[in-house]
Amino acid sequence: xxxxxxxxxxxxxxxxxxxxxxxxxxxxxxxxxxxxxxxxxxxxxxxxxxxxxxxxxxxxxxxxxxxxxxxxxxxxxxxxxxxxxxxxxxxxxxxxxxxxxxxxxxxxxxxxxxxxxxxxxxxxxxxxxxxxxxxxxxxxxxxxxxxxxxxxxxxxxxxxxxxxxxxxxxxxxxxxxxxxxxxxxxxxxxxxxxxxxxxxxxxxxxxxxxxxxxxxxxxxxxxxxx
Amino acid sequence: xxxxxxxxxxxxxxxxxxxxxxxxxxxxxxxxxxxxxxxxxxxxxxxxxxxxxxxxxxxxxxxxxxxxxxxxxxxxxxxxxxxxxxxxxxxxxxxxxxxxxxxxxxxxxxxxxxxxxxxxxxxxxxxxxxxxxxxxxxxxxxxxxxxxxxxxxxxxxxxxxxxxxxxxxxxxxxxxxxxxxxxxxxxxxxxxxxxxxxxxxxxxxxxxxxxxxxxxxxxxxxxxxx
Numbered sequence: 273x274x275x276x277x278x279x280x281x282x283x284x285x286x287x288x289x290x291x292x293x294x295x296x297x298x299x300x301x302x303x304x305x306x307x308x309x310x311x312x313x314x315x316x317x318x319x320x321x322x323x324x325x326x327x328x329x330x331x332x333x334x335x336x337x338x339x340x341x342x343x344x345x346x347x348x349x350x351x352x353x354x355x356x357x358x359x360x361x362x363x364x365x366x367x368x369x370x371x372x373x374x375x376x377x378x379x380x381x382x383x384x385x386x387x388x389x390x391x392x393x394x395x396x397x398x399x400x401x402x403x404x405x406x407x408x409x410x411x412x413x414x415x416x417x418x419x420x421x422x423x424x425x426x427x428x429x430x431x432x433x434x435x436x437x438x439x440x441x442x443x444x445x446x447x448x449x450x451x452x453x454x455x456x457x458x459x460x461x462x463x464x465x466x467x468x469x470x471x472x473x474x475x476x477x478x479x480x481x482x483x484x485x486x487x488x489x490x491x492x493x494x495x496x497x498x
Numbered sequence: 499x500x501x502x503x504x505x506x507x508x509x510x511x512x513x514x515x516x517x518x519x520x521x522x523x524x525x526x527x528x529x530x531x532x533x534x535x536x537x538x539x540x541x542x543x544x545x546x547x548x549x550x551x552x553x554x555x556x557x558x559x560x561x562x563x564x565x566x567x568x569x570x571x572x573x574x575x576x577x578x579x580x581x582x583x584x585x586x587x588x589x590x591x592x593x594x595x596x597x598x599x600x601x602x603x604x605x606x607x608x609x610x611x612x613x614x615x616x617x618x619x620x621x622x623x624x625x626x627x628x629x630x631x632x633x634x635x636x637x638x639x640x641x642x643x644x645x646x647x648x649x650x651x652x653x654x655x656x657x658x659x660x661x662x663x664x665x666x667x668x669x670x671x672x673x674x675x676x677x678x679x680x681x682x683x684x685x686x687x688x689x690x691x692x693x694x695x696x697x698x699x700x701x702x703x704x705x706x707x708x709x710x711x712x713x714x715x716x717x718x719x720x721x722x723x724x
Contacts, residue, residue: 340583347573357566360583361590364701446672446679453672453679457686464687475590 281346288338288359289414295331295366296410300403302328302373303469307399310380310462311392318384321377328370335363354486358479362413365472369406372465372472379458379465386455389445394438395459398466401431405473412480421484424477431470438463507572514564514585515640521557521592522636526629528554528599529695533625536606536688537618544610547603554596561589580709587705588639591698595632598691598698605684605691612681615671620664621685624692627657631699638706647710650703657696664689 302321309318339360342348348356405427412421442456528547535544565586568574574582631653638647668682 340579343569343583344575344579349570353566353570357569357583357586361586364587364590443680443683447676450673450676454669457669457683460683461690 277346281342281348281352284338284342284346285352285355288335288342288356291331291335291338292359292362292366293410293414295328295335295363296406298328298331299366299369299373300406302370303376303399303403303406303466306373306376306380307396307462307466309377310383311396313384313388315381315384318377318380321373322381325370325374328367332363332367332370336360339363351483354483358413358483361479362410362476365475369469369472372469376462376465379461383455383458383462386452389442389452389455389459392459394434394441395463395466398431398434398438398463398470401427401434402466402469402473405431405470406476409473409476409480412477413483416480416484418481418484421477421480424473428470428474431467435463435467503572507568507574507578510564510568510572511578511581514561514568514582517557517561517564518585518588518592519636519640521554521561521589522632524554524557525592525595525599526632528596529602529625529629529632529692532599532602532606533622533688533692535603536609537622539610539614541607541610544603544606547599548607551596551600554593558589558593558596562586565589577709580712584639584705584709588636588702591701595695595698598695602688602691605687609681609684609688612678615668615678615681615685618685620660620667621689621692624657624660624664624689624696627653627660628692628695628699631657631696632702635699635702635706638703639709642706642710644707644710647703647706650699654696654700657693661689661693 302324305317306321308314309316309321339356342356343353346352405424408420408427409424411417412424439460442452442460445452446456528550531543532547534540535542535547565582568582569579572578631650634646634653635650637643638650665686668678668686671678672682
């Protein structure tokens with residue numbers, strides 16, 4: 273490649289990364305808003321999440337196009353190739369996170385039709401953790417930061433433990449008072465959606481580890497950091 | 499590319515497709531087994547699903563490696579490029595289907611500790627539909643068959659309607675008889691896992707449409723076939 277072509281390629285790659293970060297920010301905002309709507313019992317916030325997936329969907333298509341153009345025009349090798357293919361995968365994960373924010377908002381809208389089942393503590397914690405995992409995983413991608421990507425993988429256990437705790441606690445409510453069954457079911461679903469957001473952050477972190485080290489950790493998560 | 503290189507490339511691409519089909523077959527088998535374990539109340543079948551994810555995980559890694567090698571060594575263009583990047587995405591979807599089979603098996607194992615809540619009709623139907631969607635989506639990929647890919651997208655509504663029906667029916671059981679709450683919750687989770695398998699089949703079908711027509715239908719599903 274000529275020097276101009278190389279510079280153009282690097283600029284386009286930076287643009288791709290910038291768009292991924294932007295999409296990650298949007299996805300994170302939507303998750304935050306959906307859980308804020310739950311905690312504050314604010315139906316307007318929830319409706320904005322339900323009707324606001326336009327920008328993220330546009331970015332999803334744009335990022336895929338940019339990645340394909342980079343692959344087709346520049347035929348990159350080695351780490352650049354892995355960076356771009358990872359971008360395609362991460363793009364998919366972020367779009368699913370956006371969808372999960374909608375799933376959460378739908379459950380919240382149903383939940384708000386009932387009196388509160390209980391004070392919510394673990395679900396906002398799960399939301400905060402899953403958002404932080406997503407942010408860290410994307411930072412790890414942009415900075416090619418292996419240590420940060422590995423830290424994300426460890427956080428997933430915390431999320432999983434909280435999900436189990438939420439489930440057990442709500443089951444007790446349901447068994448003791450059948451009028452809580454419907455709203456408690458929605459809280460259980462919300463906790464599972466949040467856990468899946470953590471799973472998507474984990475996918476991103478695994479892609480980063482693969483990208484940086486060309487080492488496939490995905491089915492040996494327990495060995496990471498060993 | 500020389501004629502030999504072209505032939506080698508086409509052979510490698512055929513190998514990649516064959517591996518994807520093999521992985522799809524494994525994923526489908528595991529979904530089928532998990533639901534058979536539920537219907538037949540057969541804990542042995544369920545345990546085999548829980549302990550049998552080795553082959554699918556191996557294939558997941560192998561397919562990614564093959565796709566990267568093809569991209570790096572042959573620098574394919576246009577439809578071949580889209581075919582290979584689609585393979586990477588489809589590979590991810592199939593691996594998740596394998597994980598969902600495990601999620602189903604875990605819920606079945608818990609479910610089998612209780613007496614049956616009801617005769618199961620809709621869940622086996624959901625399983626059959628999601629498996630057929632997966633098979634059709636992969637066939638559409640291999641044959642670059644747009645019509646078949648579009649047919650898969652339409653099936654997703656059927657699955658969604660069944661999921662809602664399962665939820666409503668089980669809610670009635672839970673409200674009438676609190677002893678069914680725990681097992682009914684697991685049936686609800688199973689129906690959601692099956693719906694997500696349909697979502698993965700939908701993703702594959704959307705990738706096929708993008709691959710064949712270079713047209714992004716993903717956020718305009720309603721316009722497909724228009």
